[in-house]
Amino acid sequence: NAGVTQTPKFRVLKTGQSMTLLCAQDMNHEYMYWYRQDPGMGLRLIHYSVGEGTTAKGEVPDGYNVSRLKKQNFLLGLESAAPSQTSVYFCASGYLTGTGGEHNIQYFGAGTRLSVL
Amino acid sequence: SQQGEEDPQALSIQEGENATMNCSYKTSINNLQWYRQNSGRGLVHLILIRSNEREKHSGRLRVTLDTSKKSSSLLITASRAADTASYFCATRSGTYKYIFGTGTRLKVLA
Numbered sequence: 001n002a003g004v005t006q007t008p009k010f011r012v013l014k015t016g017q018s019m020t021l022l023c024a025q026d027m028n029h030e031y032m033y034w035y036r037q038d039p040g041m042g043l044r045l046i047h048y049s050v051g052e053g054t055t056a057k058g059e060v061p062d063g064y065n066v067s068r069l070k071k072q073n074f075l076l077g078l079e080s081a082a083p084s085q086t087s088v089y090f091c092a093s094g095y096l097t098g099t100g101g102e103h104n105i106q107y108f109g110a111g112t113r114l115s116v117l
Numbered sequence: 118s119q120q121g122e123e124d125p126q127a128l129s130i131q132e133g134e135n136a137t138m139n140c141s142y143k144t145s146i147n148n149l150q151w152y153r154q155n156s157g158r159g160l161v162h163l164i165l166i167r168s169n170e171r172e173k174h175s176g177r178l179r180v181t182l183d184t185s186k187k188s189s190s191l192l193i194t195a196s197r198a199a200d201t202a203s204y205f206c207a208t209r210s211g212t213y214k215y216i217f218g219t220g221t222r223l224k225v226l227a
Contacts, residue, residue: 004159031213042205042219043160050213058214090159094213103148103167104213108159 002026006091006109013081013116021076021112023091031094031104032074033058034066036087037111043090049074081116088113123206123221131226136193138221140206141186147209149182149189154203154220163191163204196225 005024013019023032034046035058045058049068063085065077074093078085094106124139140149147168152160166173166182166189173180179192193200203222207215 033214035217040219043217045214045216048213092160098148098167103150103165104209104215105150105162105165106160106215108161110159111157 004091004093004107004109006089006112008112009110010113011115013078013114015082015116017081017116018077018079019081019114020078021089021091021114023074023076023093023109025072025074025091025093025107027093027095027107028071029093029095029107030071031096031106032068033092033094033106034064034074034076035090035092036060036085037090038087046076046089081114083116086114086116123204123218125221126219127222127224129224129226130196132196132198134196136196136200136223136225138191138204138223140189140191140218142189142206142208143187144208146184149180150207150215151178151180151189151191152205152207152217154205156202160205160217193223196223198225198227201225 007022033048035043044060047066049055052071055066067075089112091109092106094104097103150165151163154160164175166180177194182189203220205220207217210216
């Protein structure tokens with residue numbers, strides 16, 4: 001049981017290049033998330049998905065696209081990378097718990113460190 | 118803006134001492150969670166406290182919640198070097214989303 005796996009772990013891009021970050025979870029969780037973490041900013045939600053084939057925007061979606069073609073995978077794409085997208089990216093998966101499904105526990109991957117030059 | 122704001126931003130203590138960190142939030146919640154992040158790693162869920170709970174324990178962790186003050190505290194008792202990490206509170210924003218604070222960096226000196 002690997003949990004949440006992110007690939008790659010590190011990447012350096014030049015401005016304008018594109019790339020896709022892959023997130024895979026083996027816990028059969030419905031919900032998946034992409035965050036970015038910047039110094040002093042905490043975690044900010046980029047996009048999320050509440051099920052296979054669905055995606056929604058988070059706090060900072062501009063410049064990113066996502067797809068959830070399979071339940072276990074959530075892809076984050078940068079079509080034209082910019083230096084402002086230099087960050088650590090975290091994927092998480094989650095499930096609802098509690099009597100009314102009111103609590104969402106999230107499990108995080110180890111992160112992808114992206115530098116855009 | 119961040120829903121949860123942790124205080125202090127950084128904390129340095131000796132091994133064996135207790136560590137207390139606080140989280141303030143802005144809107145009403147139905148639960149609040151605390152996560153830990155070791156350097157270079159992802160976040161790990163520690164504990165969840167419901168809005169109708171005032172205190173919760175898990176091992177050396179004690180969490181309190183004061184909904185009237187919109188604040189929570191995380192106490193780590195008898196801290197160890199392995200507790201060195203960043204600690205984040207997270208509050209719910211909508212059905213599926215949580216807002217994470219900026220975190221408290223804890224350093225436990227051996």
